[in-house]
Amino acid sequence: MSGDDGTVTPPPDPPRRRAVRGSVAVLVLTLVIAILGAGYLWSGANTTMVYVATRDLPAYHQIGELDVRRVPVRGRLGASDAVIQHLDSVLGRYTLRSMRHDDTFRTDMLGPLLRRGALADLLVLTVTGRTESTLGGAAARGDRVDLVLAPRGQSNRRYSIVRDVLLIDTRGTVGYGKSSVSFGVTSEQEEVFASVAGEAELFVVRRAPYSRP
Numbered sequence: 047m048s049g050d051d052g053t054v055t056p057p058p059d060p061p062r063r064r065a066v067r068g069s070v071a072v073l074v075l076t077l078v079i080a081i082l083g084a085g086y087l088w089s090g091a092n093t094t095m096v097y098v099a100t101r102d103l104p105a106y107h108q109i110g111e112l113d114v115r116r117v118p119v120r121g122r123l124g125a126s127d128a129v130i131q132h133l134d135s136v137l138g139r140y141t142l143r144s145m146r147h148d149d150t151f152r153t154d155m156l157g158p159l160l161r162r163g164a165l166a167d168l169l170v171l172t173v174t175g176r177t178e179s180t181l182g183g184a185a186a187r188g189d190r191v192d193l194v195l196a197p198r199g200q201s202n203r204r205y206s207i208v209r210d211v212l213l214i215d216t217r218g219t220v221g222y223g224k225s226s227v228s229f230g231v232t233s234e235q236e237e238v239f240a241s242v243a244g245e246a247e248l249f250v251v252r253r254a255p256y257s258r259p
Contacts, residue, residue, distance in 0.1 A: 093118045096129050096150050097136050103145040106157075106214055106228075108165045109136055114151070128153045138259075140165060142215055157214065158188040161259040168230035170214060171239060175248045177225045180216075185227060188256030189213040193229070195238070195246040206242060208235045210253060 100115050107113075114136055130136050130151045139156040173180075185191070191213050195206040208231065215228040227250065231239070 093120060094129075094131065095119075096131055097133065098148050098150050099145045101147050103141050105141055105144050106165065106170050106230075108138065108140045108160060108163075109151075109156075111137060119150075130156075138162065140214075158256055159258055160188065160212075164212065165214075165230055167232070168212070169233060169236050170228055171231045171236060172215075172226060172228040173239075173248050174224055174226045175250075177223055179247065179249045180225045180227050181250050181252060185213055185216050185250060185252070186256055187213060187215055189252055190254040191229075192251045192253050194249040194251060195242050196249060197242070197246050206238055206246065208238055211235065213250075 095116055096119055097114050098117055100113055103109070103113060114133065116133070130153060135153075136151050136156070138159045138161075140160065142155055142157055145151075145155065181191075189212075191211050193208040193211055195208070197205070212230040213227065214230050217226040217228070
């Protein structure tokens with residue numbers, strides 16, 4: 047701009063509104079990022095990694111790597127939740143009941159760790175007998191036992207012994223003075239039981255207590 051005397055006068059400074067608006071936008075963006083970051087850290091701190099079944103699993107199935115995957119769950123878990131958080135605590139153990147796809151593995155759902163293939167080709171035989179004849183409730187999963195089949199009454203049958211059987215599960219008392227016990231037997235051993243069904247009483251003799259492989 048020129049004055050009356052011919053001098054040039056510089057224009058006035060432009061308004062600072064745009065600069066102020068830009069600063070506010072940067073501040074808002076910074077706050078949003080900070081909030082999102084805090085939320086992410088909070089959710090991570092309140093997330094627990096657990097192991098779930100990759101497919102439906104039958105009862106008494108020994109768990110392999112293809113049966114397991116690791117997933118996050120929201121919230122912190124306490125010791126009472128019995129949820130397994132380490133892969134080594136799942137692999138090689140076996141299910142005590144059937145599991146559905148994505149069911150979480152829990153310690154109370156699994157039997158003890160067995161050597162690889164320990165349940166291969168075994169049949170599950172569940173027997174109900176007098177508590178005192180099935181180790182009086184002292185039987186433990188993973189024990190090796192001998193099964194003595196004693197003829198009832200005045201039967202002329204001889205005692206039958208099925209040796210070195212894996213005790214898979216104990217279900218405690220199922221009636222007054224009776225307990226339910228499950229064994230892993232071969233097809234030949236199962237035939238021995240079938241041959242004396244209803245004519246013999248079962249006695250369980252511990253051969254060796256469970257030993258971690």
